Amino acid sequence: MGISMGPNQYGKAEVRLVTVDRSTPRHSIKDLNVSSALRGDLDAVHLTGDNANCLPTDTQKNTVYAFAKQQPVGEIEDFALRLGRHFVSTADGITGARILIDEYNWQRIPVEGTGHDHSFSRANDEKRTTAVTIDGDTAHVVSGLKDLVVLKSTGSEFWGYPKDQYTTLAETTDRILATAVTARWRYRHTDVDWGKSFESIRATMLEAFATTHSLALQQSLYEMGKAALEKHPELAEVRLSLPNKHHFLVDLSPFGLENDNEVFFAADRPYGLIEGTVRRDDVDDAPMAWYSLAEF
DSSP states (O other): OOOOOOSOOBOOOOEEEEEEEOSSSSOEEEEEEEEEEEEESOHHHHHTOOOTTOOOHHHHHHHHHHHHHHSOOOSHHHHHHHHHHHHHHHSTTEEEEEEEEEEEEEEEEEETTEEEEEEEEEEEEEEEEEEEEEETTEEEEEEEEEEEEEEESSSBOBOOOOOOTTOOOOOBSSOOEEEEEEEEEEESOSOOOHHHHHHHHHHHHHHHHHHOOBSSHHHHHHHHHHHHHHHOTTEEEEEEEEEEOOEEEOOOGGGTOOOOSOOEEEOOSSOEEEEEEEEOTTSOOOGGGGTTSOOO
């Protein structure tokens, strides 16, 4: 029986980076979580402990900080592309890199109706994301967002599903629909205004969630992905993960009260988890763009 080393990668996970632009009295900040992973001729380090091609993960961390000083971070996609291309072009034996970045959202604190020059508050738990994969001379960009919590107080139904001896869920034609959106979209190329594209895709998916009269969360998922693809030709596919944040009607009858779809118990677990990919028919798959990423 032969034994060999299979696909592998290594790097520095979750490098916390905060930069302050002090070029004017009105400061701006970038708050990032950066992870790097390198691939290539790494059999020797696994099989014999030969570190000749093993660029230390500490060096990868230091590169993140140095690059943030040498040039403004800018859009997270551009920063990830610079890092990934650097590792592939300068590190011996390294032929591929993946850079993951989460960006945390800070807003200026309003003072007398105007955002303060150097004071900020964390907006919410939502994070902008990117996953850039360098594979030789090819660059793949998968951007997105996660932990975007949304809710519809009506305009959602759920009925007509199979029932068996274990079914207790009652059908409904009017329910709260809430979820925490994780979305990733793959770009067809890198000639993109990343910030403008992100804001437009986010707004498009939110509008689709709001305006779709939903008979199932699966239907909302498809309409959100479809709307993003129709409006943004730079996209090849959209992958969505939508946990159903259940809101159950509270039985107020023991207190002689009627609950007319007004009082709910918000349950955090267990929860339904709806996931899927919406793609164009005329684009090729790009498995390396999703290398080692969760499917959704």
